């Protein structure tokens with residue numbers, strides 16, 4: 181496998197999205213320039229120097245489009261405008277220009293599977309059964325006794341995925357909230373309108389998109405029941421239709437109308453890497469896809485070994501470039517899941533040295549934990565407020581926000597502020613920076629092959645290699661120290677706990693420690 185991987189990479193010119201580390205910004209919680217308690221685009225622009233200093237290559241900004249905010253922006257009421265809470269289109273243009281000046285690429289979120297119920301398309305569609313936009317959404321008659329059209333479940337509230345529209349007497353489909361009706365991609369006018377939304381942002385210079393639940397755009401027009409044993413799972417986790425691939429190929433062609441350098445990473449929230457792999461097509465669908473099964477893996481060597489092996493076995497044969505992610509705005513932060521900063525540090529070494537494009541989630545470089553959100557401050561319909569807590573920029577009492585933010589602070593906001601951790605050479609923030617720097621310098625880490633080596637229980641060891649450049653990673657998942665044997669002399673380039681960097685590797689690994697090694 182390793183030889184074939186290396187050969188393939190040597191042949192191809194490596195596109196930016198294969199070399200990049202992408203940093204996800206949840207705009208409400210990143211940085212607030214106008215001190216109204218909600219982050220904004222001008223706030224992001226003001227922190228680009230920080231991101232350049234950190235050493236990431238691209239940002240992905242979660243939705244900032246006009247929205248009633250029932251799902252905090254994932255319910256879009258105008259795809260082609262900025263919600264006033266985040267700023268204006270001019271602010272967006274300024275942000276893209278400022279990012280590009282710093283060699284940072286900009287990816288934005290595209291929400292193709294559903295709109296807000298306040299989107300003018302849905303307002304029209306629900307006006308009457310014969311409205312020209314009726315077929316832009318998915319409508320079905322109730323059964324003779326008022327039965328629902330099928331047994332599909334919506335995500336979040338775990339209710340049925342259908343809501344009756346009283347005025348017109350039909351149900352409409354929503355895979356998420358009732359305020360997020362599913363678009364009907366079987367209607368050609370929808371396809372065309374959504375392609376236009378891509379062009380709108382491509383024309384403004386974005387480098388790519390993260391496509392929200394993109395596997396959910398195609399639907400079997402028969403809308404069949406799912407098997408009873410699966411009927412408790414939200415339908416969007418099961419919906420895996422051939423027609424979606426046709427839509428993705430057409431979407432790819434829209435991106436290719438531009439300079440061949442624009443990319444799309446899909447949120448394919450299906451249950452296995454095998455299913456996810458299909459969404460790369462034959463290099464003619466998604467450029468990258470999230471692969472969530474590893475995100476749900478426990479912090480243990482064996483499951484991680486299996487995920488690394490599966491990623492290689494399933495994606496490589498179809499030339500699909502892997503991606504890796506441990507945290508995002510939908511899941512408990514991995515610092516919280518794994519239970520300690522030592523593990524979060526080891527996880528940073530893992531994430532930034534596997535073969536594939538890593539996605540960081542804002543604040544993981546600070547070792548942030550989820551906020552504890554008291555019941556009276558809960559705002560999300562699906563219990564995701566904790567990981568969306570605001571980023572503390574300074575040690576001052578407002579942490580650089582100038583106002584009380586929309587969500588409570590994560591734990592230890594003074595000690596974990598950017599300002600505090602930047603001054604501490606031993607901080608997790610400085611560890612991320614050293615790792616990102618080491619990665620940039622190393623062809624092996626950027627695009628080299630990956631080979632898992634034999635290792636003692638509780639430890640994983642892998643080698644990355646390209647064009648004579650070589651790195652070895654040793655990761656102790658266990659909470660006791662151990663020793664490992666490697667062939668050849670190695671020097672510690674980066675250590676998750678900062679210990680012994682620059683020194684020869686003796687074979688000793690501390691508890692929860694991960695090391696990036698370079699041939700001596």
Ligand code: GLC
Nearest residue numbers: 251254356392393447509510
């Ligand atoms: C995706 C988003 C999530 C959103 C959902 C519905 O899973 O990541 O935040 O709520 O889609 O759009």
